[in-house]
Amino acid sequence: MLERRTLVDRLLRHRPDNALTVSSLGSPTWDIASTGDNPLHFGFIGAMGQAAPFALGLAMAEPNKRVVLFAGDGELLMSLGILATIANKAPANLAIVSLDNESYGETGGQSTATAGPTDLEAVAKACGFSQTCTATSEEALDAVCDQVWTAKGPAFINLKIVCGPSPLVFPHSFDGATAMNRFRDAINKLGQTQGSYGRSNESEI
DSSP states (O other): OBOHHHHHHHHHTTOOTTOEEEEOTTHHHHHHHTTOOOTTEEEOSSOTTOHHHHHHHHHHHOTTSOEEEEEEHHHHHHTTHHHHHHHHHOOTTEEEEEEEOSEEGGGTOEEOGGGTTOOHHHHHHHHTOSEEEEEOSGGGHHHHHHHHHTSOSSEEEEEEBOOSOOOOOOOSOOOHHHHHHHHHHHHHHHHTTBOGGGOBSSOOO
C-alpha cells in the first residue's frame, strides 16, 4: 500500500496552476496542509460527508478549471449517493481521489466497509463514472497523475494507502468564513488572468 503523505505530495507536484482542490475533513486536509499553503485549496475541518457535494458544485460553477477532491474512504462511505449524482451531472473537469486506508483514522482506526468486501472503485464505476482506477503501488503513480489532472471526468481514483496516524499539520485558517472568502477571492483573481486549464485568455503573438 501507498504512504499517504508521500503520495499526496507527489500528486500535488503535478498540479496545474489553475487547478482547484478540495479536501475532506481529517487526514486528507492535514495531508494537503503538509505540502504547503495554496489559496486555491479549500479544506474541510468539519461537516463529514459534504466535501464531494461541495466539489461537484464547484466543478459545475467553474467548468474551465480542473477540480480535484481528496477524500477519505469514511467520508465517501457516509454519502455514497453523491457518486450517483456526480455521474449523472457528469462534470468533465472533476476528479475524486479516494485516500482509502480502510479505517476511520480520526476516531480510533476502526475498520470501514472497504476493509471488507466494499470496493469504492466498483461503486463509482457502477454509478457511471467515465474514468476509474485503483492503485496500490508506486509503479502506478505516473498513470494516476494523468488521471487526476488531465483525464476527462468525472474520474474516480481509488488509492489504497497505509493505515496509521500522521503528524497533524493545520491548514491556513480554521475559521470557515475566512477560509471560504480567501478561496473565493483566489478563484476570482485567477479568473481575471487565466482561461481553461491554465491557458491565458490573451491571444498569442
